[in-house]
Amino acid sequence: MPDIQLPDGSHRQFPEPVSGLELARTIGSGLAKAAVAMRVDGALKDLSTVLDQDVAVAIITKDSPEGLEVIRHSTAHLMAQAVQSLFPGVQVTIGPVIENGFYYDFAAERSFTQDDLVAIEGRMRELVKENLVVHREIVSRDTAMTRFENMGEDYKVQIIRDIPATETLSLYHQGDFVDLCRGPHVPSTGSLGAFKLQRVAGAYWRGDSRNPMLQRIYGTAWGSQKDLDAYLQQLAEAEKRDHRRIGTELELFSIQEDAGGGLVFWHPMGARIRRVIEDFWRSAHVEGGYELLFTPHIAHEQLWHTSGHKDFYAESMFDPMQDEGQPYQLKPMNCPFHILIYKDKLRSYRDLPLRWAELGTVYRHEMSGALHGLMRVRGFTQDDAHVFCRPDQIEAEIGEVLTLVQKILGTFGFDRYEINLSTRPEHSVGSDAIWETATHALRVALERAGLEYQVDEGGGAFYGPKIDLKIQDAIGRKWQCSTIQLDFNLPERFGMEYVAEDGTRQVPIMVHRAIFGSVERFFGVLIEHYEGKFPLWLAPVQVAVLPISEHFVAYAESVTAALTKLGLRVETDLRNEKIGYKIRAHTLRRVPYMLVVGEREQEAGTVALRDRNGQDLGSHSVAALGAALQKMVEERQNTLEWQG
RNA sequence: GCCGUUGUAGCUCAGUCGGUAGAGCAACUGAUUCGUAAUCAGUAGGUCAGAGGUUCGAUUCCCCUCAACGGCACCA
Numbered sequence A: 001m002p003d004i005q006l007p008d009g010s011h012r013q014f015p016e017p018v019s020g021l022e023l024a025r026t027i028g029s030g031l032a033k034a035a036v037a038m039r040v041d042g043a044l045k046d047l048s049t050v051l052d053q054d055v056a057v058a059i060i061t062k063d064s065p066e067g068l069e070v071i072r073h074s075t076a077h078l079m080a081q082a083v084q085s086l087f088p089g090v091q092v093t094i095g096p097v098i099e100n101g102f103y104y105d106f107a108a109e110r111s112f113t114q115d116d117l118v119a120i121e122g123r124m125r126e127l128v129k130e131n132l133v134v135h136r137e138i139v140s141r142d143t144a145m146t147r148f149e150n151m152g153e154d155y156k157v158q159i160i161r162d163i164p165a166t167e168t169l170s171l172y173h174q175g176d177f178v179d180l181c182r183g184p185h186v187p188s189t190g191s192l193g194a195f196k197l198q199r200v201a202g203a204y205w206r207g208d209s210r211n212p213m214l215q216r217i218y219g220t221a222w223g224s225q226k227d228l229d230a231y232l233q234q235l236a237e238a239e240k241r242d243h244r245r246i247g248t249e250l251e252l253f254s255i256q257e258d259a260g261g262g263l264v265f266w267h268p269m270g271a272r273i274r275r276v277i278e279d280f281w282r283s284a285h286v287e288g289g290y291e292l293l294f295t296p297h298i299a300h301e302q303l304w305h306t307s308g309h310k311d312f313y314a315e316s317m318f319d320p321m322q323d324e325g326q327p328y329q330l331k332p333m334n335c336p337f338h339i340l341i342y343k344d345k346l347r348s349y350r351d352l353p354l355r356w357a358e359l360g361t362v363y364r365h366e367m368s369g370a371l372h373g374l375m376r377v378r379g380f381t382q383d384d385a386h387v388f389c390r391p392d393q394i395e396a397e398i399g400e401v402l403t404l405v406q407k408i409l410g411t412f413g414f415d416r417y418e419i420n421l422s423t424r425p426e427h428s429v430g431s432d433a434i435w436e437t438a439t440h441a442l443r444v445a446l447e448r449a450g451l452e453y454q455v456d457e458g459g460g461a462f463y464g465p466k467i468d469l470k471i472q473d474a475i476g477r478k479w480q481c482s483t484i485q486l487d488f489n490l491p492e493r494f495g496m497e498y499v500a501e502d503g504t505r506q507v508p509i510m511v512h513r514a515i516f517g518s519v520e521r522f523f524g525v526l527i528e529h530y531e532g533k534f535p536l537w538l539a540p541v542q543v544a545v546l547p548i549s550e551h552f553v554a555y556a557e558s559v560t561a562a563l564t565k566l567g568l569r570v571e572t573d574l575r576n577e578k579i580g581y582k583i584r585a586h587t588l589r590r591v592p593y594m595l596v597v598g599e600r601e602q603e604a605g606t607v608a609l610r611d612r613n614g615q616d617l618g619s620h621s622v623a624a625l626g627a628a629l630q631k632m633v634e635e636r637q638n639t640l641e642w643q644g
Numbered sequence B: 001g002c003c004g005u006u007g008u009a010g011c012u013c014a015g016u017c018g019g020u021a022g023a024g025c026a027a028c029u030g031a032u033u034c035g036u037a038a039u040c041a042g043u044a045g046g047u048c049a050g051a052g053g054u055u056c057g058a059u060u061c062c063c064c065u066c067a068a069c070g071g072c073a074c075c076a
Helices: A020-027 A029-034 A065-086 A114-130 A141-151 A154-162 A225-240 A243-249 A268-287 A301-307 A335-343 A391-411 A432-448 A490-494 A519-530 A550-565 A579-588 A599-604 A622-634
Strands: A003-005 A011-013 A035-040 A043-045 A055-061 A101-107 A134-139 A169-174 A177-180 A194-204 A213-222 A253-255 A264-266 A298-300 A321-323 A326-330 A354-363 A379-389 A417-422 A454-456 A466-472 A478-487 A509-518 A543-547 A570-572 A593-597 A606-611 A616-621
Touching: A020 A029, A020 A035, A020 A055, A029 A035, A029 A055, A035 A065, A055 A065, A065 A101, A065 A114, A065 A169, A065 A177, A065 A194, A065 A213, A101 A194, A114 A194, A134 A141, A141 A154, A141 A169, A141 A177, A154 A177, A194 A225, A213 A225, A243 A253, A243 A519, A264 A268, A268 A354, A268 A391, A268 A509, A268 A519, A298 A301, A301 A326, A301 A335, A301 A490, A335 A354, A335 A379, A335 A490, A335 A509, A379 A391, A379 A519, A391 A432, A391 A466, A391 A478, A391 A509, A417 A432, A432 A466, A432 A478, A478 A519, A490 A509, A509 A519, A543 A550, A543 A579, A550 A570, A550 A593, A550 A599, A550 A622, A579 A593, A593 A599, A599 A606, A599 A616, A606 A622, A616 A622
Parallel strands: A003 A055, A417 A454, A543 A570, A543 A593
Antiparallel strands: A003 A011, A035 A043, A035 A055, A101 A213, A134 A169, A169 A177, A194 A213, A253 A264, A298 A326, A321 A326, A354 A379, A379 A509, A417 A466, A466 A478, A478 A509, A593 A606, A606 A616
């Protein structure tokens, strides 16, 4: 006689045991239809589970986060069933839920093609129509082992072998398909339907590159067709922001096959933006008490032995080059160079903190398959800085860095962050005392700054704790940019020291920090964030002056000259085209403001103002417009809204 | 690096069952002198990613290399 408590606190009594699905039906037919699983005293269960005790039950529906997980997991099974029915002999391995979807890895003789995906999806739809009941079977380890051995499912056998003996093994059946799975799953295949297979890709068995490569099929699944469509729409939106496409369209940058992969060429328009970014970065750093450095691109190989990079970073470094019998190496990092400057003379405790920043271009041998537009390249410029300080200064220095990070990122329109504090890993250098002091200092600095953060226990580098910061872009994607890392290793390796108040020699604390991370990558993120519609202060061309016809060319040029004189980036479009053509052309180039000049404007000494969003902003005198634009640029405003 | 796909004009793409290629946009020239997202006409533009092989003949078929794309692995 189970007494079942529902999430709203109410109770329902049943004369005999009931299944979850039956329970849902007594609550409402709509609920029963949307139900995919349930939570019994906190544990996820299939709806077919019979409730014969007094328990608390929450029905999980398609639209809840947990329900979506169940749907995605069940859709992965459905796909595996379809694959095995179409391609006998293909082995199944694992098929987990991922963000927005699922994948399933198969061991197959040949790789799947795009046509195969269409066929698999078709078969899946048939199986949905058949509305096969999904049922769970508890089996012993031996039974499970034998069954999968007989089926020739070698990978499943390996999986079973690795499951702790204490765990219950369950099999899920639907039609003639069986899979080893913890569950829960939807009650029948008819509960599924809003899915789409996306792509095939290779993936190593158990994620290890020494293992055989399997065929992974990715798919997405949702609680309703509407949600699926919305998601696909969102993917298309993200696609439109692709910095590689926009970069080509707006002539911002290119990657040249003749030069090699992962090497970025900044074209004039991109270079203009970079210059603005860097100028702002420099002035913000000087204001923040930094000195700016320049260091070479290569150094004796020996330096990289001293730094330890030859031991633990060699794979990412370009091979050494020889000159007069001496091996030199391209730098993958700037830190050793800054250390050499530090060591160039004896430092006093009074000199600390030293804050040294450099836009330092480094080269790393990223593997060919890892290269991706501006996001992952082989040559890039780090906005690198190192703070050398005493242990008692850590907290204040980290606080300063966090302030600068927020100031700089905020100016680019990034004010939502995800922050991680990573603490001491198992293998590490440095005393307990220094780790303790430093980690505490990072924590306090974060809290003082009022920043929320998560702690990644043991996630720090072997040489010190760190703070990583991800920014969120306009469509909610997260990008790792800023990082603040303490280093107890390099100062030791290089024998850095300062003379303390008591005359003893002490080792300084070293802080590595970057705000953009890489200028290239940050630029890529900016392009995607703004969809190429840069705010006025960053736009490579801020204003386009568009004469209606040849008669107004002289006036247009005078307007351009006046605005250029104010430091604005202005172009005159003298092409022999109609005004509509010019407006379209500059709108597509994302030029923030267009000034139309014709007879009326020439007479009155004004311009007709229009922004790239199609807003007609009325008529303005050249002087008033210039002053208003200048103000917007100076304040680095993120909006084009007219305040003149 | 690994698996798969792809590489044709500046861009987006069509095409060639093996007989050295075509469109739209962009560029250039001319006409038009125009009021808020594409005026009309013409011209030019290609070692069909690169190297090799098969063939009378290769952009097309085969092999290798390079690069891009989607993943995996990598990314203190």
